[in-house]
Amino acid sequence: MRCLIAALLLLVLPACGGDDDAVYIYTSVYEEVIKEMQPALEERFPGVDIRWYQAGSEIVAGRLSAEIEAGRTPCDILLTSDPFYYAQLAEAELLLAYDSPAARDVPASLRHAQHAYATVRVPLMVIAVNHDRVPKDQHPTSFADLADPRYAGKLTMPDPLKSGTTFTTVAALSRRLGWEYFEKLRKNDMLSAGGNGPTLHRLETGERPVAIILLENLLPSLQRGAPITVVYPDDGAIPVPSPIAILKSTDQPELAKEIYDFFFSAAIQDVVVDRFMYSPLPTYRAPAGAKGFKELKVYAWTQEALSQVKSERDAIKKRFRAIMR
Amino acid sequence: MRSRARGRFLCAVAAVAVLGILPLGLVISRALESDSQLLETVSSPEAVDALLGTLHLSVGTTLFAVLLGTTLAWLTTRTDLPWKGFFRSTLTIPYIIPPYIAAVAWITLANPSVGLLNQLLGEGTLDIYSMTGLTWVLGLSFYPYVYLTVRAALESADPSLEDAARMSGAGTWRVLKDVALPLMRPAMIASGGLVFMATASAFGAPVLIGNAARLDFLSTSIFDAYASGLGGMATASSLACLLFVFALVPMLLRGAHHAVLTGKAARPTLVRLGRARGLVLTAMTAFVLIGILIPAAAVAVTGFLRVAGDLSPSNFTLENFAVLGEPENSEAILTSLGLAALAATAAVALGGLIAWLQVKTRTKGRHLLSGLAALPLATPGTVLALGLILVWTTPLRLTNTIWILLIAYVAKYVALAARSIGEGLGTVDDALPEAARVSGARGLLLLRTIWIPLVLPSIVAGWFLVFMPSFSELTMSVLLIGPDTQTVGTQMFKMRDYASPTSASVLATVVLALVIGSNLLLRRLSKGRYGV
Numbered sequence: 001m002r003c004l005i006a007a008l009l010l011l012v013l014p015a016c017g018g019d020d021d022a023v024y025i026y027t028s029v030y031e032e033v034i035k036e037m038q039p040a041l042e043e044r045f046p047g048v049d050i051r052w053y054q055a056g057s058e059i060v061a062g063r064l065s066a067e068i069e070a071g072r073t074p075c076d077i078l079l080t081s082d083p084f085y086y087a088q089l090a091e092a093e094l095l096l097a098y099d100s101p102a103a104r105d106v107p108a109s110l111r112h113a114q115h116a117y118a119t120v121r122v123p124l125m126v127i128a129v130n131h132d133r134v135p136k137d138q139h140p141t142s143f144a145d146l147a148d149p150r151y152a153g154k155l156t157m158p159d160p161l162k163s164g165t166t167f168t169t170v171a172a173l174s175r176r177l178g179w180e181y182f183e184k185l186r187k188n189d190m191l192s193a194g195g196n197g198p199t200l201h202r203l204e205t206g207e208r209p210v211a212i213i214l215l216e217n218l219l220p221s222l223q224r225g226a227p228i229t230v231v232y233p234d235d236g237a238i239p240v241p242s243p244i245a246i247l248k249s250t251d252q253p254e255l256a257k258e259i260y261d262f263f264f265s266a267a268i269q270d271v272v273v274d275r276f277m278y279s280p281l282p283t284y285r286a287p288a289g290a291k292g293f294k295e296l297k298v299y300a301w302t303q304e305a306l307s308q309v310k311s312e313r314d315a316i317k318k319r320f321r322a323i324m325r
Numbered sequence: 326m327r328s329r330a331r332g333r334f335l336c337a338v339a340a341v342a343v344l345g346i347l348p349l350g351l352v353i354s355r356a357l358e359s360d361s362q363l364l365e366t367v368s369s370p371e372a373v374d375a376l377l378g379t380l381h382l383s384v385g386t387t388l389f390a391v392l393l394g395t396t397l398a399w400l401t402t403r404t405d406l407p408w409k410g411f412f413r414s415t416l417t418i419p420y421i422i423p424p425y426i427a428a429v430a431w432i433t434l435a436n437p438s439v440g441l442l443n444q445l446l447g448e449g450t451l452d453i454y455s456m457t458g459l460t461w462v463l464g465l466s467f468y469p470y471v472y473l474t475v476r477a478a479l480e481s482a483d484p485s486l487e488d489a490a491r492m493s494g495a496g497t498w499r500v501l502k503d504v505a506l507p508l509m510r511p512a513m514i515a516s517g518g519l520v521f522m523a524t525a526s527a528f529g530a531p532v533l534i535g536n537a538a539r540l541d542f543l544s545t546s547i548f549d550a551y552a553s554g555l556g557g558m559a560t561a562s563s564l565a566c567l568l569f570v571f572a573l574v575p576m577l578l579r580g581a582h583h584a585v586l587t588g589k590a591a592r593p594t595l596v597r598l599g600r601a602r603g604l605v606l607t608a609m610t611a612f613v614l615i616g617i618l619i620p621a622a623a624v625a626v627t628g629f630l631r632v633a634g635d636l637s638p639s640n641f642t643l644e645n646f647a648v649l650g651e652p653e654n655s656e657a658i659l660t661s662l663g664l665a666a667l668a669a670t671a672a673v674a675l676g677g678l679i680a681w682l683q684v685k686t687r688t689k690g691r692h693l694l695s696g697l698a699a700l701p702l703a704t705p706g707t708v709l710a711l712g713l714i715l716v717w718t719t720p721l722r723l724t725n726t727i728w729i730l731l732i733a734y735v736a737k738y739v740a741l742a743a744r745s746i747g748e749g750l751g752t753v754d755d756a757l758p759e760a761a762r763v764s765g766a767r768g769l770l771l772l773r774t775i776w777i778p779l780v781l782p783s784i785v786a787g788w789f790l791v792f793m794p795s796f797s798e799l800t801m802s803v804l805l806i807g808p809d810t811q812t813v814g815t816q817m818f819k820m821r822d823y824a825s826p827t828s829a830s831v832l833a834t835v836v837l838a839l840v841i842g843s844n845l846l847l848r849r850l851s852k853g854r855y856g857v
Contacts, residue, residue: 024808031653053808055819062552063808067725069557070718074725074808153438159536161553162822193536194822201826205634207438226632317555325374325539 022049023255026064027079028057028164028242029121033275040267041259048255056195057082057164058317068094068249076250077259081123081242082164084171087310089245090116096246096253102261106280109301110241117245120263122278124296125169125238127231128218130209140210142235143173147184155190156199156208160320163195165214165240170320171309172238172299182323192324203228216276219289232291236299241280334688337678341694344736345701348712349569355562355715366556366563375546376567378535379525381456382463382542386524389464391517394471395509397612400605402479403487403505405595407606413476415613420469421840422621423797423814424462425529426833429821430620431462432533433627433830439634441623454538462530465616467523471516478512479505484593497596518575525572526705528800529818543568544800547707551804558711565708572705621837627830648828649835657816658835664727664812665795668734669742672791673784675735676742683743684750695747699740706800709737713805725807733805734795741794742787749783782851789847797836 027034034052041050053060057080067073078086089095095116103111103118110119127146129139134154140146146155160167173181182190191208193199196217202208204226215237218230244263246256262268269279276287286292309316356363366372401412419427434442435451435458443450452458490504528544535545543564551561598605627633631642648654679698682691701709713733717723723732758775766774777784799814806815813836820829 022809026808031651035651051809058553066551066557070724072722161549161555191537197820197825198822201633204632205436205439207436207440207634221632224632314555317553325541 022051022074023076023252023259024051024053024074025077025079025259026053026060026075028055028060028081029079030054030275033271036271036275037268040271041262044262044267045255045259050259056162057085058160058162058167061085061164073247073249075247076252076256078245078247079120079242079263080164081121081240082167083117083119083241083243083306084168084310084313085164086112086117086243086245087306088313090114091310094248096248096250096256098246098257098260100257100261100264102264105282106264107282110280112243117243118264119241119280120244120268121242121272122280122293123165123240123242124215124278124290124298125165125212125240126215126218127233128203128211128213129229129231130203130206130227131229132227133206133209136229139229139231140233141231142233143212144177144181144235146190146210146212147177147181147188149188151210152188154208154210155185155188155212156202156210157190157192157212158196158199159192159194161317164242165196166192166212167313167317168240169212169238171316172301172305174316174320175305175309176235176299179319179323182320186323190324192320215290216287219276219287222289232296234297236297238299239278239293239301241301242277330682330686330688333678334682334686334690334694337675337682338690338694338697340675341679341698341739343716344732344739345704345709346697348709348716348736349700349704350712351715352562352565352569352708352712355558356566358559362559363563363566366560367567371541371546372543372564372567375541375543375564376571378456378541379543379568379571382459382531383521383524385456385460386463386467387517387521389460390468390520391471391513393464394468394516395475395513397468397609398472398475398479399501399505399509400609402476403593403596404598404605405602406598406609407602412609412613415617416472417469418617418841419466420473421793421844422466422837423529423799424466424527425533425799425814425818425821426624426797426836427466427620428459428462428530428533429627429826429829429833430624431458433623434620441636454534456538456540459531459534459538459540462534463524463527465620466530467520470519470523471513474512474516474519475509478509482508488594491594500596521575522572522703522705525568526707526800528707528803529814532818533821543571544705544707547711548804551711558715561711562715565705565711568705569708572703572708576703624830624837625834627827628834630827633827645827645831648825648831653811654816654828654832657811657813657832660727660810661796661813664730664734665792668731668738668795669788669792671731671735672739672742673746673788676739676744676787676791677746677784679739679743680747680750684747685755695740695743698743701736702738702740704737706733706737706798707804709733710801710804713801724805727807727810729805729807730802730810730812733801734791734798737798737801738791738794741790745783745787745790746780749780749786753779786847786851789843793840793843797840 031054034054060080061082064073064075064078067075086095090112097115099115100118106118112118127140127143138150140151158166160170191202196214199211199213200217200221203211203213204221215230218228221228244260246253246260250256269281269284272279273284273287276290278286278293397416400406401409401416431453434440435453437443437449437452437454440451440453487500487504490500495503526544528548531542532545535542547561547564547568550556550564551558628645629641629643631640631644679694682688683695710733713729714724717729723729757779758771761771761775797814798812799818802812802815803818806812811819813832817829817832820826820832
C-alpha cells in the first residue's frame with residue numbers, strides 16, 4: 001500500500017515542476033547541425049535553458065498542431081522547412097508578428113508580408129546518381145527525365161508526409177509537371193519512404209541508384225567517398241525557403257525575439273552554410289562543393305503558387321500518398 | 326484481516342483502472358463522439374485497405390509461427406535430435422529481440438537490389454519489401470511464443486499416452502497425428518492467439534518494410550493520422566477502435582480452451598529420426614543460422630561500414646560508434662534504462678499485490694482484477710498510447726513528460742509481473758507464513774522473512790520480464806515522447822526513418838548486446854528457471 005502511494009507521488013511530483021523557463025525550439029534540422037548551433041546559442045544566451053525537439057518537418061507540424069489543439073504547446077520557436085505550414089499558422093494568427101531588424105537583408109520574397117516569419121536557411125532539392133550502378137551516359141539531367149521508363153526500379157525520394165523539404169518539392173513539381181508526372185514516377189516504381197537520411201542510404205547502397213534528395217545530405221556523403229554524382233536539374237532545382245517563427249503563445253516573447261535575431265547573425269548563418277544549406281542573406285557564400293546560388297537554375301516560387309499550396313497542403317499530401325500506394 | 330485485503334483490493338482496482346481501463350474507455354468515447362466521423366473513417370477506402378492488410382499479415386504470420394514453433398518444439402522434446410541443449414537455448418533468442426531490429430536486419434539482407442543475400446543469390450531473388458517478406462520477419466520474431474508454450478505443454482504432458490499408442494502398433498506418423506498433435510493443440514491455439522495479437526499490434530517492422538512495399542496497416546495508419554497530422558486525433562481514435570476490436574478476436578475465439586493433460590515429468594521415449602537425423606540436424610542448424618545468427622550479424626556489420634553497402638575491408642571503421650558518445654544517444658540509452666528499471670519496480674509492486682490477492686486471498690472480484698490487469702497487455706500499444714494521451718492532458722498534464730512513458734510501460738506490462746509472481750506465490754505452502762504469524766511476526770517482518778525470500782526468484786523474473794520489453798519499447802513511445810526526450814526505441818526509429826540508418830545500426834547493436842546480456846544474467850540468477 002505504502003509502496004503504491006509512494007509510486008503515485010513519484011509520478012505526480014516531478015510533473016508539477018515543469019519547464020516553463022526553458023525555451024523550446026521545434027526543428028527539422030539534423031542533430032549534427034543543432035550541435036553546432038547550440039554552443040553559439042549558449043555563448044550568446046548564457047544561463048538560458050534552450051531545448052530542441054527534432055524530427056521531420058511534417059512530424060513536427062503534426063505534433064505542434066496536436067499540442068495546439070490540446071490547448072497548450074511548450075514550443076516557443078519553430079525552425080522547420082515547410083513554408084506552407086507557416087503560412088497556415090500565420091493565417092490562424094498563431095505566430096507572433098516581429099519585424100526583426102536582423103532579417104531585413106533577407107529578400108522580401110522570402111519574408112512574410114506581416115512579419116510572422118522569415119526564411120533563415122535554404123536547403124536545395126536536387127537529383128543524385130550512384131555512378132557505380134548507373135553509367136554516366138545514362139544519368140538524368142532534369143526532374144522530367146525521371147519519368148523515362150529506363151529509370152524503372154531505380155528511383156527513390158523521401159516521404160512528403162515526413163519531410164518538409166520533400167513536401168515543398170512535391171508541391172513545386174506537381175505545379176510544374178502536373179500530377180501525371182508523379183503517376184509516371186509511380187509506374188517507374190518510385191520508392192518514397194522516410195526522410196532524406198534513409199533516401200541517402202538507399203542511394204549509397206545502390207538499392208535505388210537514382211534519387212531526388214537534398215544537396216546537404218549529398219555533399220557530406222561525397223566527402224566520405226561515396227560513388228555519387230550530383231545532378232543540378234536543367235529544369236530547375238527546388239529551393240526550400242525554410243523559415244523561423246515565434247509562437248504567439250510563448251511566455252518569453254522578448255527572449256524569443258532575441259534568439260530569432262541571433263539566427264540571422266554570422267554565428268548561425270556560418271553553421272547553415274557549413275552544413276551545406278544556402279543562406280537567405282544575398283551576400284553569403286555558397287556551401288563548399290556546391291554551385292553558387294546565382295549560377296543555379298531554380299524553381300521560382302510565385303506569391304500565387306505559395307498561397308495556393310498553403311490552402312491545399314493536406315490535399316497535396318493525400319494525393320501524393322494515393323498515387324504512390 | 327479481511328477488511329485490509331479489501332482495502333488493498335480497492336487500491337489495486339483503482340490503479341489498474343486508471344492505468345489501463347480509463348485510456349481504453351476514452352479512446353472509444355472519443356471515436357464515438359461523432360458517429361458519422363467514425364463511420365466515415367472506418368469505411369474509407371484507406372481504412373479498408375489497412376484493415377485487409379492487417380488481416381492478411383496477422384493470419385499469415387500466425388500460421389507461419391504456429392507451424393514453425395510447433396515443429397521446433399516437437400523436434401527438441403520428442404526426438405533424438407543431437408545438440409538439443411544448444412537448440413533449446415538458441416531458438417528462444419528472437420523472443421527478446423525487438424521486431425523492428427529484425428526488420429532492419431532483413432532489409433540489409435534481402436532488399437531486392439543490393440541485399441547481402443541477394444548479392445550471393447543474384448539481384449532480385451529475395452524481396453523483403455513485400456507482404457511475404459514482412460510475414461517472414463514477424464513470423465521469425467514471434468514463433469518463440471508458440472515454441473515456448475508448446476514445448477512446455479509437451480514437457481508436462483504424460484508421455485505414456487504416446488508410448489501406449491506406439492506399443493499398440495501405431496507408427497511415428499500416427500502417434501504424431503492422433504496423440505501428440507491433440508496434446509499440443511490447446512497450446513498451439515493459445516499461443517497462436519498471442520501471435521495474432523502481437524502481429525496486429527506491431528508497428529516498427531510494418532513501417533520500415535511496409536512503407537517501401539506500399540502496404541498500409543491499421544497500426545501504421547493510426548500513427549500517420551496522429552503524427553503526420555492527416556486527420557489528427559479524431560481519425561486516429563476511430564482507427565484505434567477498429568484495431569482494438571480486431572486484436573480482441575483471438576481472445577474471444579479462445580473460449581474453447583480445454584485443459585492440457587498434465588502428468589509427472591517422465592522421460593518420454595524419444596522418436597528415432599533414423600536416417601533423417603542428419604537431414605533434420607542440417608535443417609535445424611541452417612534455420613538457426615539464417616533465422617537468428619545471420620540477421621544479428623547483419624545488424625552489427627552495418628554499424629561498422631563507412632559508406633553503406635560496401636563490404637570491402639577498407640570500408641570497415643569504428644568511426645560510426647562515435648555516435649554513442651553523442652549526448653542524444655547516450656541520454657536515450659540512460660532514459661530507457663532508467664524508465665525500464667522504474668517501470669519494472671512499479672510493475673512488480675502492483676503486480677505483486679494483484680498476484681497476492683489472486684493467489685492468497687478469497688477477495689471477491691480478484692479474478693476480475695487479474696483479467697483487467699491483463700487487458701492492456703492484449704491492447705495494441707498504439708491504442709493504449711492514444712488513450713493515455715487523452716487521459717493525461719487535463720487536469721493533470723503528464724503528456725510531453727517522461728512520466729507518461731513510465732505509466733505506459735507499467736500499464737502495458739504489469740500483467741507479466743503479476744503472472745510471474747503469482748506462479749511463485751502458488752508454490753508457497755500457507756503453513757509457513759502461518760507459523761511465522763503464530764510466532765508473532767507481523768507486517769513488514771512477515772514480508773521480509775517469509776514472503777520475499779520464498780518468492781524472490783519469481784519477483785526477480787517478473788522484474789526482468791517487464792524491464793526487457795520496456796527498455797526497447799517503440800510502439801507506444803513513438804507516440805508518447807515529449808519534445809526533449811528520446812528513448813532507445815524512438816531514437817533508433819528516428820535515425821532509421823529520418824536521419825542516419827548507419828547510426829541506427831550502431832544503437833541496435835548496443836540494444837542487442839544489452840537484452841541478450843540481461844537475459845543471460847536472468848538465467849544465471851534464477852538458475853535457468855526464468856529467461857528464455
